[in-house]
Amino acid sequence: MDDEELTAWLSLYLTPRVGTQTFARLIEKSTPLSIFQSDGITLRQLGLTNEQVSWLKCKVKNKVSECLQWHHKSNQNHIVTWEHPHYPPLLKQAKDAPPILFVKGETTCLAEPQIAIVGSRNASSEGLNTASNFAKALVKRGLVVTSGLALGVDGHAHNGALLGGGKTVAVLGCGLGNVYPAQHRGLAQRILAEKGALVAEFPPYVQPKSSHFPRRNRIISGLSMAVLVIEAAEKSGSLITARYALDQGREVMAIPGSIHDSHARGCNRLIQQGAALVLTVDDVLSEIESLMRWTHDQNLVPVDLHSDKIDEKQPLPFAELLANVGSKAVPVDILASRTHIPVQEVMMQLLELELSGHIVAVSGGYIRKGRG
Structure with a gap:
């Protein structure tokens, strides 16, 4: 996308009270460039x-102009629109997916299978170690x-x-x-050095603000197939991420703890x-x-799966029903x-099949799990 088109996208995106739904409605009628070049009468119409x-x-x-200057300042700086080939496909399916993402680093990793790990900023040492160890093991599985x-669980998950x-x-x-918090600027640089990415829906010049973080959480869940919560108080930003995940049809997982903690x-x-x-x-x-298999079958993300764990020697239960469940949600x-x-x-029957590990509930119904 050349600077003329980017200027049109950015101008519309940064216009006050042009949210995701309004943006989508406008570009159904015309392109951002055509809208940007229209006269006042047409725009009011x-x-x-x-x-x-x-x-x-x-x-x-x-x-x-500030956004474009940032974009051209480094080959690591990217402005990714809905029409960009590297706009994250899972996020694009989510409600209120931002029309533009500002990305620093490798845009291609945004299309790889992701799992979100979130939790308390004031986590215990046990919680921090859990976040680090789970993240370390999960990346080794692709x-x-x-x-x-x-600070807290998030930083240890990245690390x-x-x-x-x-x-x-x-x-x-x-x-x-x-980059906020300032204590994690070094961590941010390490992420970039290891071909990861920093992502924001806010233009580069925007300062951190408390109201921005709940909005950020919907992108964390929207990018991911599932959200794992490690240590969260009853009123916590992590629970906001979990609620967004449920709204977006994502899996939510949590590590339990003491009722006294x-x-x-x-x-x-x-x-x-x-x-x-x-x-x-x-x-x-x-x-x-x-x-992971479902997103692969939907051509959302490339992924290699490890072998199925269902016992092949056992007869399939409820064969007639199971025969009608495949890789697409029914x-x-x-x-x-x-x-x-x-x-x-x-x-x-579906409940028994789910408990026995033959199917799994996803957004829109049920899909097959294990042997097909």
């Missing part, structure tokens, strides 16, 4: 206010670890991924010209509400294995229609 027209035509110019570069010789993605709640209450509550309880890295891999009502089995009975 598209639904922009007088103030927005003024911003788009004049006031946003300096901010766009996953990219994604987190928010915050563990690097110690494991893998890649990690850090999503910031500020512009990439103002305030750092564990958020995780325990997530498990109570249906998050997968995990104790080991193998538990995590078991939870996401079919999701809802319960469709399964009932195909098999002529009452919905209530289908749901009971």
